[in-house]
Amino acid sequence: MSETQKILIVDDDPIMIRLLEKHLVSAGYSLLKASNGADALQLVTDKGPSLVITDWEMPQMNGIELCRAVRSAEGVGLTYLIILTSHSDKKRVVEAFEAGADDYVAKPFDRGELLARVKAGMRVVEAEADLARRNLEIHKINAELAILNDKLEQIATTDELTGLANRRQAMDRLTEYWETSQRYQQPIACIMIDLDHFKQVNDTYGHDAGDVVLRQMGQLLTRYTRLGDLACRLGGEEFLVLCPHSTVEAGRIVAERLRQNVESVPITIGGKQLKITISLGVAQRTADICSKDDLLKSADRALYQAKHEGRNRVCVSNPDGCRHLVDSMVSGVVRAVATTQTD
Structure with missing residues (x-):
């Protein structure tokens, strides 16, 4: 499985961790696991998972705080964040999105809906990664063109024999x-x-x-x-x-x-x-x-x-x-x- 398919699941409930693991592994994803937000943030920084599924309510650092920390962390690439929550009122959902979440899944979740949202998130991640690669290629080409233009300008304005201006x-x-x-x-x-x-x-x-x-x-x-x-x-x-x-x-x-x-x-x-x-x-x-x-x-x-x-x-x-x-x-x-x- 490629690095773009690596998922971090974060929950302080061991039963929920096992359930998520079962569904995601059966769908072919590679997993990282954490039981609290602080450990999860360290894994995001060190391992760079493309997608994080985090519970809302957790000790030390809850899911909302984790979202904010990931979005403000330096050197962290694109990370798609899904919050698992039993809060379904619009105010709490808006709070999650404002904290940096990309999507949410209501508890108790449906396996099909969970995998569909994960798959959609992975498409976003892969599209962003492809765009980043293309931008890097364009930047490289532009840098090469700039060097070539400088050389052409030098050739056009410099006397070849003496190196003086022509x-x-x-x-x-x-x-x-x-x-x-x-x-x-x-x-x-x-x-x-x-x-x-x-x-x-x-x-x-x-x-x-x-x-x-x-x-x-x-x-x-x-x-x-x-x-x-x-x-x-x-x-x-x-x-x-x-x-x-x-x-x-x-x-x-x-x-x-x-x-x-x-x-x-x-x-x-x-x-x-x-x-x-x-x-x-x-x-x-x-x-x-x-x-x-x-x-x-x-x-x-x-x-x-x-x-x-x-x-x-x-x-x-x-x-x-x-x-x-x-x-x-x-x-x-x-x-x-x-x-x-x-x-």
């Missing part, structure tokens, strides 16, 4: 930071980063070596960016650090720390140590920068200036400085064309 995540977070900056009039800065001469690494040592460099770059960015900043890989050798609540000066300090640490950590490839450097451009939201795209463009112009000035340096976005840079480049092109025409 371009998609970078743009989503930049949108959030930008909106917060506008709403609360807080500063926001960003740092555009480019690995210097990365193409030469790939051409000389192969793309596997290039991947090693990119992975180390990801580790250094993770280690030396501040808590609250977001380091991202935009693609290839291009990286971005978003610095919410930061001025351009705070961004410059972060950028310079990154530059120094990247330069000071050589990478060993094929038995050779490579010195890797980076160029960085820093920009902050200003009155002239009206969108997040303008902010990125401003940082990109500062990065271009850092490359133009010889790489391995930090340049801060300056509209006038960028204008001078463009003017100097145009002048250089004009001189080159003039020289060519003269030749």
Whole structure:
């Protein structure tokens, strides 16, 4: 007989215990027995019977008190409670149900009615147990789906090679930071980063070596960016650090720390140590920068200036400085064309 068919009978009358035992055992049920409510409560806690048939009037703890104790006990699963009583007036029946009883059988009881009510109680117990199993399965499935969704979200937002946020995540977070900056009039800065001469690494040592460099770059960015900043890989050798609540000066300090640490950590490839450097451009939201795209463009112009000035340096976005840079480049092109025409 399964655990769901175990019944506890509680009565201080040995004759009633034997009578109940006779009927229930003949119907195929497994029994536990107690002569008072206190012992019955201990058996409910220890053995977990699915159904309890208890007399109303008993010493130490009567049937009503037992019902209340079972319903308030911690760690007790579903227990179907049937009270045997000679009290048939409605007030006493209501009292039994309010104490936690699920059903009652009037004394003297009829064997057929008793077994029918027990069988009905067992159907309730089994239905509840089946529902509990289904809920547990659903909970397990939901937990597995949550873990899977977290993994999918990580895959969708993380650069596989470096472990940094990818371009998609970078743009989503930049949108959030930008909106917060506008709403609360807080500063926001960003740092555009480019690995210097990365193409030469790939051409000389192969793309596997290039991947090693990119992975180390990801580790250094993770280690030396501040808590609250977001380091991202935009693609290839291009990286971005978003610095919410930061001025351009705070961004410059972060950028310079990154530059120094990247330069000071050589990478060993094929038995050779490579010195890797980076160029960085820093920009902050200003009155002239009206969108997040303008902010990125401003940082990109500062990065271009850092490359133009010889790489391995930090340049801060300056509209006038960028204008001078463009003017100097145009002048250089004009001189080159003039020289060519003269030749």
